[in-house]
Amino acid sequence: MTAALDNVLDSFLDACRSAIGAQYVSIDAEQNAAYVTDWRRRFTGTACAVVKPGSTEEVAAIIRLCNKFKVPVVPQGGNTGLVLGSVPDNSGSAIVLSLTRLNEIRAVDPVNNTMTVESGCILQNIQLAAENAERLFPLSLASEGSCTIGGNLSSNAGGTAVLRYGNARELCLGLEVVTPQGEIWNGLRGLRKDNTGYDLRDLYIGAEGTLGIITAAVIKLFPQPKATRTALLALRNVDDALRLFVLAQSKCNAALTGFELMSGFCLALVGKHFPQMHVSFKDIHQQYVLLELSDSESDEHANTLLENLVSEALQQDIVQDAIVATSIAQSKALWNVREHIPLAQAAEGKNIKHDVSLPISAIGNFIRATEQLVQKTFPGARMVTFGHLGDGNLHYNIAHPEDETEDSFLSQQAAINFIVHDSVHSFGGSISAEHGIGALKREEILRYKSEIEMNLMRTIKHALDPLNIMNPGKVI
Numbered sequence: 001m002t003a004a005l006d007n008v009l010d011s012f013l014d015a016c017r018s019a020i021g022a023q024y025v026s027i028d029a030e031q032n033a034a035y036v037t038d039w040r041r042r043f044t045g046t047a048c049a050v051v052k053p054g055s056t057e058e059v060a061a062i063i064r065l066c067n068k069f070k071v072p073v074v075p076q077g078g079n080t081g082l083v084l085g086s087v088p089d090n091s092g093s094a095i096v097l098s099l100t101r102l103n104e105i106r107a108v109d110p111v112n113n114t115m116t117v118e119s120g121c122i123l124q125n126i127q128l129a130a131e132n133a134e135r136l137f138p139l140s141l142a143s144e145g146s147c148t149i150g151g152n153l154s155s156n157a158g159g160t161a162v163l164r165y166g167n168a169r170e171l172c173l174g175l176e177v178v179t180p181q182g183e184i185w186n187g188l189r190g191l192r193k194d195n196t197g198y199d200l201r202d203l204y205i206g207a208e209g210t211l212g213i214i215t216a217a218v219i220k221l222f223p224q225p226k227a228t229r230t231a232l233l234a235l236r237n238v239d240d241a242l243r244l245f246v247l248a249q250s251k252c253n254a255a256l257t258g259f260e261l262m263s264g265f266c267l268a269l270v271g272k273h274f275p276q277m278h279v280s281f282k283d284i285h286q287q288y289v290l291l292e293l294s295d296s297e298s299d300e301h302a303n304t305l306l307e308n309l310v311s312e313a314l315q316q317d318i319v320q321d322a323i324v325a326t327s328i329a330q331s332k333a334l335w336n337v338r339e340h341i342p343l344a345q346a347a348e349g350k351n352i353k354h355d356v357s358l359p360i361s362a363i364g365n366f367i368r369a370t371e372q373l374v375q376k377t378f379p380g381a382r383m384v385t386f387g388h389l390g391d392g393n394l395h396y397n398i399a400h401p402e403d404e405t406e407d408s409f410l411s412q413q414a415a416i417n418f419i420v421h422d423s424v425h426s427f428g429g430s431i432s433a434e435h436g437i438g439a440l441k442r443e444e445i446l447r448y449k450s451e452i453e454m455n456l457m458r459t460i461k462h463a464l465d466p467l468n469i470m471n472p473g474k475v476i
């Protein structure tokens with residue numbers, strides 16, 4: 001770096017220190033390490049500083065300085081994102097703007113069924129605050145102990161209850177945003193109907209920090225269910241899982257809150273690496289569905305609903321065997337199996353991950369066709385297929401063949417991604433269902449989105465952020 005640039009950077013950092021306090025502007029490499037490395041530890045970038053404002057006004061002050069000194073900004077919540085969106089590149093020119101000090105719950109309105117929260121609130125704390133108000137905030141992810149609502153909204157997170165309640169976008173009524181020029185837009189409206197022009201809220205949700213900083217949000221609350229029931233059902237194949245899905249929807253309607261698919265190989269991996277979580281069915285099955293019902297009436301009603309569903313599925317020869325949880329502890333144990341699949345996968349070795357979505361009706365054909373394509377070029381590759389089947393969202397991961405080293409297999413990642421993503425595209429699907437684009441899939445989306453769609457996105461980005469300081473190098 002030249003002396004002149006050094007001086008500019010020093011002036012910028014001094015101005016940041018004056019704006020929010022020197023203790024919240026860190027240039028200490030050791031202290032900053034966790035902020036510049038992604039959750040899966042695939043990439044470590046460099047930041048000129050990690051800056052932690054404590055209020056919306058302080059965020060705005062920092063962004064105005066970034067404008068003045070033309071310093072790029074990487075917004076960061078819990079840094080649990082999986083597409084390298086929340087970490088800086090290795091140029092060292094950007095700041096990481098951590099929102100974690102904006103962590104207040106500003107208001108709870110049980111009549112309007114809304115809560116106003118700051119963007120750095122940890123998702124689990126929001127769920128607890130809702131529970132204390134005898135309400136439910138249904139967004140639920142395995143990372144909920146450390147991800148933030150700002151990150152959830154910026155990546156339009158999905159999770160395990162999308163089937164019933166929708167993704168983060170559908171759970172948000174209003175936003176407060178600091179624009180790339182450092183203005184504060186107060187759109188904290190708790191309205192379910194508001195047709196007053198372009199929907200700016202929806203523009204910022206899912207923008208992965210490329211259009212502005214979300215500093216607060218009005219989120220929707222729901223009545224707590226009176227009873228929840230969980231079952232693990234063993235099936236012959238994915239087509240039977242789809243038949244079960246149709247049956248469950250027709251019999252349980254809105255009570256069906258979770259419908260997760262896990263292949264037999266996924267369960268075997270969990271049993272191998274976490275023997276205490278071994279699930280014992282009499283036989284080994286090809287596919288399993290973890291199903292959850294949330295009933296608004298009573299325990300008895302929930303029991304009857306689940307019993308009727310399972311007995312009809314057995315009668316129709318859709319389901320081969322079933323484990324029905326009879327206590328909260330058993331239900332948690334079944335969910336634990338589902339949530340340990342990524343950890344079991346990691347324990348088995350590095351693998352190539354895909355977060356894809358498809359029309360639900362196409363999932364059986366997609367899985368069959370894609371496995372054939374992968375096996376043709378990479379014989380012995382092991383498919384670790386699981387996901388939120390009820391949302392058409394598969395985590396379609398691939399582990400190395402047993403007779404090939406992880407590194408040699410991983411060196412083929414680009415070729416494997418092409419096979420999988422081309423297949424997803426041919427079935428009318430999306431190459432990113434819930435994790436976003438970040439830096440990881442920025443090139444890849446160019447292969448699947450039309451020039452018109454990309455140009456519209458570029459036009460919006462340029463109009464809102466002409467200096468390109470908001471999370472440059474991410475999404476587009």
Ligand code: FAD
Binds near residue numbers: 075078079082153215
């Ligand atoms: P970060 O990782 O910090 O940031 C994510 C993106 O949002 C980045 O582009 C960042 O720049 C931007 N950003 C963050 N805060 C703001 C803000 N206030 N304003 C503007 N931009 C901002 N995701 C799912 O959708 N479903 C799952 O089921 C799921 N399961 C997961 C399980 C595990 C174990 C892990 C590690 C991750 C999982 N994820 C899942 C991914 C991740 O947790 C979510 O994307 C989460 O919403 C990210 O929140 P965060 O606060 O960590 O955001």
